[in-house]
Amino acid sequence: MCTDCGCGDVNLVPxxxxxxxxxxNDGTAAHNREHLxxxxxxxxxxxxxxxxxxxxxxxxxxxxxxxxxxxxAIAGDLATENDAMRLVRAGIRSRAIKTGQACHLDAEMVxxxxxxxxxxxxxxxxxxxxxxxxxxxxxxLGQDVNVVALSVTEGEDKPLKYPTMFAKxxxxxxxxxxxxxxxxxxxxxxxxxxxxxxxxxxxIPLAARQPGGVEGWITWLTQRRAAVATEMVVA
Amino acid sequence: MHEYSIxxxxxxxxxAAVGARxxxxxxxxxxxxxxxxxxxxxxxxxxxxxxxxxLCEHAALTIDRIPVKWQxxxxxxxxxxxxxxxxxxxxEPAQLxxxxxxxxxxxxLEVA
Numbered sequence: 001m002c003t004d005c006g007c008g009d010v011n012l013v014p015x016x017x018x019x020x021x022x023x024x025n026d027g028t029a030a031h032n033r034e035h036l037x038x039x040x041x042x043x044x045x046x047x048x049x050x051x052x053x054x055x056x057x058x059x060x061x062x063x064x065x066x067x068x069x070x071x072x073a074i075a076g077d078l079a080t081e082n083d084a085m086r087l088v089r090a091g092i093r094s095r096a097i098k099t100g101q102a103c104h105l106d107a108e109m110v111x112x113x114x115x116x117x118x119x120x121x122x123x124x125x126x127x128x129x130x131x132x133x134x135x136x137x138x139x140x141l142g143q144d145v146n147v148v149a150l151s152v153t154e155g156e157d158k159p160l161k162y163p164t165m166f167a168k169x170x171x172x173x174x175x176x177x178x179x180x181x182x183x184x185x186x187x188x189x190x191x192x193x194x195x196x197x198x199x200x201x202x203x204i205p206l207a208a209r210q211p212g213g214v215e216g217w218i219t220w221l222t223q224r225r226a227a228v229a230t231e232m233v234v235a
Numbered sequence: 236m237h238e239y240s241i242x243x244x245x246x247x248x249x250x251a252a253v254g255a256r257x258x259x260x261x262x263x264x265x266x267x268x269x270x271x272x273x274x275x276x277x278x279x280x281x282x283x284x285x286x287x288x289x290l291c292e293h294a295a296l297t298i299d300r301i302p303v304k305w306q307x308x309x310x311x312x313x314x315x316x317x318x319x320x321x322x323x324x325x326x327e328p329a330q331l332x333x334x335x336x337x338x339x340x341x342x343x344l345e346v347a
Contacts, residue, residue: 011347012261012344012346014342014343015342015343016340017339017341018339019339020339022337023244103236106240134237135236138272138273163270164272165272196319197320199321199328199330
């Protein structure tokens with residue numbers, strides 16, 4: 001309050017901050033990343049619409065590796081533990097996060113579940129995010145890569161409608177390719193749309209229900225894990 | 236709608252910044268990029284609901300919306316958002332120069 005003349009005006013003092021609003025989440029995410037990398041675990045944040053095939057991709061990944069002991073998963077949904085149970089049946093040790101009304105996972109939720117997940121012998125951790133193409137893109141969880149599952153049934157212009165999600169993706173898994181003969185879909189239009197929201201799009205077509213349908217994904221995954229391991233040795 | 240959890244983090248950040256000062260918060264100014272995944276309108280709505288009973292109860296929220304800007308990392312030419320995101324001259328993938336900000340820029344305090 002001004003005391004010079006008794007006018008009653010308040011004294012306003014600016015405080016410059018320039019801090020990330022999600023700094024606390026980012027700090028927890030950095031902690032998760034450091035902890036997982038120390039254990040040699042490559043972590044994937046798997047995002048996509050509800051029904052895009054995220055869980056089916058992970059089931060097929062377990063079959064392709066033929067060694068579920070190397071894999072672990074955290075599956076987020078608003079309700080039910082159905083996806084985590086599917087992954088357990090596929091041989092992947094898994095935990096469910098029921099978010100209630102929350103539309104995304106955050107680093108603290110993942111950190112909490114990591115304390116309840118046996119990570120011995122695990123080489124790959126998959127965090128299956130809540131099915132949603134908006135909110136999960138905002139939160140760092142401590143992953144090494146962002147992967148977005150986009151099914152061919154979702155329409156050619158889906159990337160243009162949700163640019164932030166796709167701009168953050170390291171790779172897009174184009175799922176349900178075995179359905180293409182039954183659909184009126186121009187696949188080249190999907191690639192064209194991705195090139196307008198991703199600077200350097202990597203797109204891997206998948207057919208999770210078909211034998212050998214995820215080979216390109218497994219190759220990419222193993223190569224990226226090796227690249228991250230090399231980065232860590234150099235650092 | 237994740238804007239509620241963004242506002243929760245914003246109020247925590249403001250509270251931490253004010254610390255032990257004997258002051259009330261007059262204005263909160265944030266920068267929100269148009270490619271940040273945060274909607275300015277929803278953020279305002281969430282702030283109106285969430286600020287009650289907090290240090291921000293009487294503080295105006297000002298949002299600076301930051302436009303999306305892509306550029307070539309080599310020759311720095313601007314690349315239009317929504318266009319093919321590769322430099323026509325260098326063939327380099329575009330780099331996001333701005334537009335993903337979720338930043339608490341400054342607060343204005345009323346001091347005695």
